[in-house]
Amino acid sequence: xxxxxxxxxxxxxxxxxxxxxxxxxxxxxxxxxxxxxxxxxxxxxxxxxxxxxxxxxxxxxxxxxxxxxxxxxxxxxxxxxxxxxxxxxxxxxxxxxxxxxxxxxxxxxxxxxxxxxxxxxxxxxxxxxxxxxxxxxxxxxxxxxxxxxxxxxxxxxxxxxxxxxxxxxxxxxxxxxxxxxxxxxxxxxxxxxxxxxxxxxxxxxxxxxxxxxxxxxxxxxxxxxxxxxxxxxxxxxxxxxxxxxxxxxxxxxxxxxxxxxxxxxxxxxxxxxxxxxxxxxxxxxxxxxxxxxxxxxxxxxxxxxxxxxxxxxxxxxxxxxxxxxxxxx
Amino acid sequence: xxxxxxxxxxxxxxxxxxxxxxxxxxxxxxxxxxxxxxxxxxxxxxxxxxxxxxxxxxxxxxxxxxxxxxxxxxxxxxxxxxxxxxxxxxxxxxxxxxxxxxxxxxxxxxxxxxxxxxxxxxxxxxxxxxxxxxxxxxxxxxxxxxxxxxxxxxxxxxxxxxxxxxxxxxxxxxxxxxxxxxxxxxxxxxxxxxxxxxxxxxxxxxxxxxxxxxxxxxxxxxxxxxxxxxxxxxxxxxxxxxxxxxxxxxxxxxxxxxxxxxxxxxxxxxxxxxxxxxxxxxxxxxxxxxxxxxxxxxxxxxxxxxxxxxxxxxxxxxxxxxxxxxxxx
DNA sequence: CTGAAAGCGCTAACAG
DNA sequence: CTGTTAGCGCTTTCAG
Numbered sequence: 001x002x003x004x005x006x007x008x009x010x011x012x013x014x015x016x017x018x019x020x021x022x023x024x025x026x027x028x029x030x031x032x033x034x035x036x037x038x039x040x041x042x043x044x045x046x047x048x049x050x051x052x053x054x055x056x057x058x059x060x061x062x063x064x065x066x067x068x069x070x071x072x073x074x075x076x077x078x079x080x081x082x083x084x085x086x087x088x089x090x091x092x093x094x095x096x097x098x099x100x101x102x103x104x105x106x107x108x109x110x111x112x113x114x115x116x117x118x119x120x121x122x123x124x125x126x127x128x129x130x131x132x133x134x135x136x137x138x139x140x141x142x143x144x145x146x147x148x149x150x151x152x153x154x155x156x157x158x159x160x161x162x163x164x165x166x167x168x169x170x171x172x173x174x175x176x177x178x179x180x181x182x183x184x185x186x187x188x189x190x191x192x193x194x195x196x197x198x199x200x201x202x203x204x205x206x207x208x209x210x211x212x213x214x215x216x217x218x219x220x221x222x223x224x225x226x227x228x229x230x231x232x233x234x235x236x237x238x239x240x241x242x243x244x245x246x247x248x249x250x251x252x253x254x255x256x257x258x259x260x261x262x263x264x265x266x267x268x269x270x271x272x273x274x275x276x277x278x279x280x281x282x283x284x285x286x287x288x289x290x291x292x293x294x295x296x297x298x299x300x301x302x303x304x305x306x307x308x309x310x311x312x313x314x315x316x317x318x319x320x321x322x323x324x325x326x327x328x329x
Numbered sequence: 330x331x332x333x334x335x336x337x338x339x340x341x342x343x344x345x346x347x348x349x350x351x352x353x354x355x356x357x358x359x360x361x362x363x364x365x366x367x368x369x370x371x372x373x374x375x376x377x378x379x380x381x382x383x384x385x386x387x388x389x390x391x392x393x394x395x396x397x398x399x400x401x402x403x404x405x406x407x408x409x410x411x412x413x414x415x416x417x418x419x420x421x422x423x424x425x426x427x428x429x430x431x432x433x434x435x436x437x438x439x440x441x442x443x444x445x446x447x448x449x450x451x452x453x454x455x456x457x458x459x460x461x462x463x464x465x466x467x468x469x470x471x472x473x474x475x476x477x478x479x480x481x482x483x484x485x486x487x488x489x490x491x492x493x494x495x496x497x498x499x500x501x502x503x504x505x506x507x508x509x510x511x512x513x514x515x516x517x518x519x520x521x522x523x524x525x526x527x528x529x530x531x532x533x534x535x536x537x538x539x540x541x542x543x544x545x546x547x548x549x550x551x552x553x554x555x556x557x558x559x560x561x562x563x564x565x566x567x568x569x570x571x572x573x574x575x576x577x578x579x580x581x582x583x584x585x586x587x588x589x590x591x592x593x594x595x596x597x598x599x600x601x602x603x604x605x606x607x608x609x610x611x612x613x614x615x616x617x618x619x620x621x622x623x624x625x626x627x628x629x630x631x632x633x634x635x636x637x638x639x640x641x642x643x644x645x646x647x648x649x650x651x652x653x654x655x656x657x658x
Numbered sequence: 659c660t661g662a663a664a665g666c667g668c669t670a671a672c673a674g
Numbered sequence: 675c676t677g678t679t680a681g682c683g684c685t686t687t688c689a690g
Binding site: 333334335345346348349350353377378380381382383384385386387 | 685
């Protein structure tokens with residue numbers, strides 16, 4: 001049996017209340033008393049029972065990270081990176097972290113109803129209904145890699161516009177004018193941002209680029225390769241391809257290779273995300289680094305602020321991106 | 330305020346004990362009574378408070394997955410796969426899952442001392458001291474992707490020997506005799522298994538292969554590429570390289586490309602893991618599939634058995650591998 | 659099959 | 675600064 005606060009109380013000769021204070025609010029206990037308590041605790045191998053604390057305090061100090069995404073979730077390097085940041089940041093706090101995917105998350109079982117989770121970080125394409133439901137139950141919510149109109153909640157996103165600009169301007173600086181965007185069908189938010197950015201920036205630079213230069217594909221190598229093949233068989237074949245993530249870019253490289261094009265001489269390719277695959281490809285893929293880890297950490301900070309009752313927690317936090325020039329463009 | 334068992338008791342006109350039974354042991358309650366309880370609960374939006382349950386029952390129904398690995402943890406596709414399997418399996422049980430990395434796992438704060446975790450799945454290179462410590466505290470332990478001599482605990486591993494055989498025999502069947510193994514410095518267990526398997530199987534096939542055909546490298550593309558370059562500049566250059574994971578194999582491919590070798594004609598390469606990068610490489614990488622997800626699921630099953638007090642839970646569970654032939658070999 | 663009542667280990671007024 | 679005491683919401687004997 002583990003020892004309890006009573007055992008410590010008895011051994012140290014102070015009340016249980018004091019033992020409790022010695023651990024939860026040391027500053028309320030006189031130095032000498034405190035030491036007596038700690039010594040007794042040491043002897044008894046005592047350490048507070050978190051369950052009992054939660055019960056008495058009526059709060060759990062528990063938050064959750066919910067990945068709202070179809071298919072591979074934690075297996076997606078992007079979300080794994082965010083998750084890593086969240087785990088890392090949560091670890092520095094007193095909050096305990098639960099990690100789930102939307103597929104197996106049970107609202108009823110995981111929220112205030114049974115007093116388990118006090119705050120949730122929603123990653124990716126969360127449904128607005130889920131957000132309202134959570135907020136209605138008094139759960140703090142923050143969004144990561146997404147934004148949602150009409151809600152009062154903090155969002156942490158990457159600088160989508162800036163990222164697209166870095167990729168595009170790099171290509172332009174290398175002399176490319178006929179640039180196509182191979183756009184993976186990601187969440188509506190992401191797709192939208194990148195789409196709009198691409199068009200605006202291309203136009204700002206006077207590129208002869210229009211909607212025909214944007215080709216959608218599924219976010220798989222195969223789909224991207226197929227889509228790229230079409231792009232490359234047009235009469236006015238683009239000289240550069242901007243893939244909206246690295247998997248898509250890898251697909252483009254593959255299509256180019258199969259068509260016998262030399263990279264980057266006959267076709268330049270850039271990606272987005274700066275995933276680990278960039279270094280494995282040949283030539284290595286030029287990409288725009290997204291600081292997923294930072295996004296995760298910031299999400300935790302925002303959630304903490306919310307839970308701490310801070311007024312004016314920033315509604316949107318934008319994490320800057322960084323171009324990583326390699327050999328593919 | 331959320332409703333409690335008392336509210337339900339009052340509304341339904343039965344005692345709290347009965348309400349409790351109706352939810353936890355329905356078979357102990359008469360059909361009609363049970364329905365009354367459920368109806369009242371429905372009206373009140375009642376659902377049991379897990380914290381209070383844990384408090385009263387003196388158990389938490391909580392398990393943890395601890396990744397014991399340096400550096401990228403959840404970011405490692407391999408462990409992410411295991412994690413995915415674990416999350417998936419845990420979700421079908423009543424156990425709640427905590428996910429941590431060895432780096433930020435605090436023994437004191439997460440184990441029976443404060444009654445939080447009842448069982449732990451240790452992934453990768455766990456320290457024996459950690460295992461004994463946990464077992465001493467009465468925590469159930471299972472190992473995944475590792476084995477440990479001198480301990481009484483279930484291990485779930487991939488068929489390392491069989492995997493190496495599949496890769497090697499494939500290469501042999503393609504006519505290769507001079508095959509080198511590029512071995513990433515993974516955990517001692519994994520490294521050992523693969524090393525031994527390679528030598529034994531090569532010898533069994535009468536290949537002129539010895540320890541000089543095994544080259545160690547760090548598990549990064551760069552290190553692998555460097556190591557492979559050396560291998561390829563030997564007078565009796567190998568005609569095939571077996572990388573002990575796909576990242577290493579990608580490094581080998583890169584080195585070969587830079588030396589101007591055509592793949593697979595002048596150098597065949599196979600990997601191990603069947604990670605997502607296989608399909609992104611050109612040519613696509615032939616690899617041996619490891620069913621990480623299954624490994625994760627089985628770990629949970631073993632842990633459950635342990636916690637259920639089953640006698641003779643299998644000490645070692647081996648998950649078969651499968652060769653995936655692509656164009657690199 | 660159901661109810662009464664005693665906890666589970668800790669916290670938080672409140673009083674001193 | 676410290677002690678008393680009444681819970682937190684649920685489970686679980688023990689009776690009936």
